[in-house]
Amino acid sequence: AQSVTQLGSHVSVSEGALVLLRCNYSSSVPPYLFWYVQYPNQGLQLLLKYTSAATLVKGINGFEAEFKKSETSFHLTKPSAHMSDAAEYFCAVSDLYGGSQGNLIFGKGTKLSVKP
Amino acid sequence: DTEVTQTPKHLVMGMTNKKSLKCEQHMGHRAMYWYKQKAKKPPELMFVYSYEKLSINESVPSRFSPECPNSSLLNLHLHALQPEDSALYLCASSQQQGSSNSPLHFGNGTRLTVT
Numbered sequence: 001a002q003s004v005t006q007l008g009s010h011v012s013v014s015e016g017a018l019v020l021l022r023c024n025y026s027s028s029v030p031p032y033l034f035w036y037v038q039y040p041n042q043g044l045q046l047l048l049k050y051t052s053a054a055t056l057v058k059g060i061n062g063f064e065a066e067f068k069k070s071e072t073s074f075h076l077t078k079p080s081a082h083m084s085d086a087a088e089y090f091c092a093v094s095d096l097y098g099g100s101q102g103n104l105i106f107g108k109g110t111k112l113s114v115k116p
Numbered sequence: 117d118t119e120v121t122q123t124p125k126h127l128v129m130g131m132t133n134k135k136s137l138k139c140e141q142h143m144g145h146r147a148m149y150w151y152k153q154k155a156k157k158p159p160e161l162m163f164v165y166s167y168e169k170l171s172i173n174e175s176v177p178s179r180f181s182p183e184c185p186n187s188s189l190l191n192l193h194l195h196a197l198q199p200e201d202s203a204l205y206l207c208a209s210s211q212q213q214g215s216s217n218s219p220l221h222f223g224n225g226t227r228l229t230v231t
Contacts, residue, residue, distance in 0.1 A: 103214060
C-alpha cells in the first residue's frame with residue numbers, strides 16, 4: 001500500500017531563512033508525488049508534482065522538491081521564506097496500480113510558521 | 117481565484133435538516149471528487165465521479181448522498197447528519213481520474229456545522 005510520512009507537524013522559520021519540509025513515501029511501484037499548500041479557510045493548491053520526468057521539480061512561489069529514490073524522499077524546499085508562505089503543506093502520493101486507484105493519499109500535513 | 121466553485125461557503129444545519137452542497141467547474145474535467153477535512157487533518161476521500169458515474173465510494177454513511185447531474189456539476193445531499201460530521205467539505209476536479217498528469221483542482225470548501 002502506498003503512503004507518505006511527513007516529518008514534523010509544525011515547522012517554524014524566520015523570514016528569509018531556508019524552508020525545508022520533509023516527506024518520505026512508501027510505494028511498491030514508481031510513485032507520482034505531489035506537494036499541496038492550504039492557506040487558512042481555503043482549499044488545497046498544487047505547488048508541484050513529480051512524475052518521473054526530472055528528479056528536481058520546480059513549483060510555484062519559489063518552491064522546489066527533489067525526488068531521491070535511494071532515500072524514498074521528496075522534501076520541499078524554498079531558499080528564503082516569506083511571511084506569505086505561512087500555511088499548511090501536504091505531501092501526497094498517487095499510483096495507477098495500487099489500492100488507491102490512482103487517487104491521492106495525503107500525509108498528515110506540516111504547518112509552516114514564518115517569524116518576522 | 118479558484119476555478120472550482122463551491123456553495124455555500126458556510127452552512128449550519130440541525131440533525132433533522134436536509135441540505136445540499138454544490139460544486140461547479142468549467143475546465144472540462146471529467147473526474148470530480150468530494151473530500152471531508154477535519155481540523156488539523158488531511159483531506160479524506162469520500163466519493164469520486166468519473167465521466168458522471170460514481171467510481172469510488174469510500175464506505176461513506178448513507179446520510180451523505182452524492183449526485184453528478186452533468187460533467188460540470190457535483191452535489192452532496194445531506195440528511196440526518198450527526199455533530200461529528202461537522203467539517204470542511206472540499207470539492208475537487210481533475211482531467212481524468214487517476215492520471216499523474218491530471219492533478220486535482222480544489223474549491224475553497226463549505227464549512228459545515230451540525231448542531
